[in-house]
Amino acid sequence: EVQLVESGGGLVQPGGSLRLSCAASGFTFNDFWMTWVRQAPGKGLEWVANIKQDGSERYYVDSVKGRFTISRDNAKNSLYLQMNSLRGDDTAVYYCASGAVATYWGQGTLVTVSP
Amino acid sequence: SFELTQPPSVSVSPGQTARITCSGDPLSKQYGHWYQQRPGQAPMLVIYKDTERPSGIPERFSGSSSGSTVTLTISGVQAEDEADYYCLSADSSSVFYVFGTGTRVTVL
Numbered sequence A: 001e002v003q004l005v006e007s008g009g010g011l012v013q014p015g016g017s018l019r020l021s022c023a024a025s026g027f028t029f030n031d032f033w034m035t036w037v038r039q040a041p042g043k044g045l046e047w048v049a050n051i052k053q054d055g056s057e058r059y060y061v062d063s064v065k066g067r068f069t070i071s072r073d074n075a076k077n078s079l080y081l082q083m084n085s086l087r088g089d090d091t092a093v094y095y096c097a098s099g100a101v102a103t104y105w106g107q108g109t110l111v112t113v114s115p
Numbered sequence B: 001s002f003e004l005t006q007p008p009s010v011s012v013s014p015g016q017t018a019r020i021t022c023s024g025d026p027l028s029k030q031y032g033h034w035y036q037q038r039p040g041q042a043p044m045l046v047i048y049k050d051t052e053r054p055s056g057i058p059e060r061f062s063g064s065s066s067g068s069t070v071t072l073t074i075s076g077v078q079a080e081d082e083a084d085y086y087c088l089s090a091d092s093s094s095v096f097y098v099f100g101t102g103t104r105v106t107v108l
Helices: none
Strands: A003-007 A010-012 A018-025 A034-039 A045-051 A058-060 A068-073 A078-083 A092-098 A109-113 B009-012 B018-023 B033-037 B044-047 B061-066 B069-074 B083-090 B097-099 B103-107
Touching: A003 A092, A018 A034, A018 A092, A018 A109, A034 A068, A034 A078, A045 A068, A045 A078, A045 B097, A058 A068, A078 A092, B009 B018, B018 B083, B018 B103, B044 B061, B069 B083
Parallel strands: A010 A109, B009 B103
Antiparallel strands: A003 A018, A018 A078, A034 A045, A034 A092, A045 A058, A068 A078, A092 A109, B018 B069, B033 B044, B033 B083, B061 B069, B083 B097, B083 B103
């Protein structure tokens, strides 16, 4: 059974940093692209970033370029999202998902950016 | 970047058919994928590559594509199908993705 478990969310002040983690199991992690998606309170889904199997390619939505970094550790079956210079509009539930087209999803972790 | 446009809401009676459209230029060349998100839950993939249904998804969910529009059809709608539905597609390079604006399906 595929499982994706996000962690690392919480309350952070504007301008602060946070690192999200996603622990994957139940599939061959290093065979798949991985994706981060977020959802602001009461809003729709927003694709944030994805990363190729070996980490050699990474892509971001314009609003997070230069502030967020996606990475992975295939030895640990883990995906990460380093978030710097956080802003209020980054407040959202952050989901990790397997594959470029987000086949399986975790339950999400809430990030709140507020003074 | 690009946009994928969906109707904000669709209402349907139990047992009837719901159709949700998703329109955007990339869809003429790229696949569309569909996700269901029930209240308080994570999204779930219900259709991929325009028409394919993942294992475990009921047969009443189907997808189609025409021009720059993809359509999710729910036949014989049940109360449990009440949810938000989102489409997803990629740009021409197939590395940047965008979700549609989302459609709330209400079962009357």
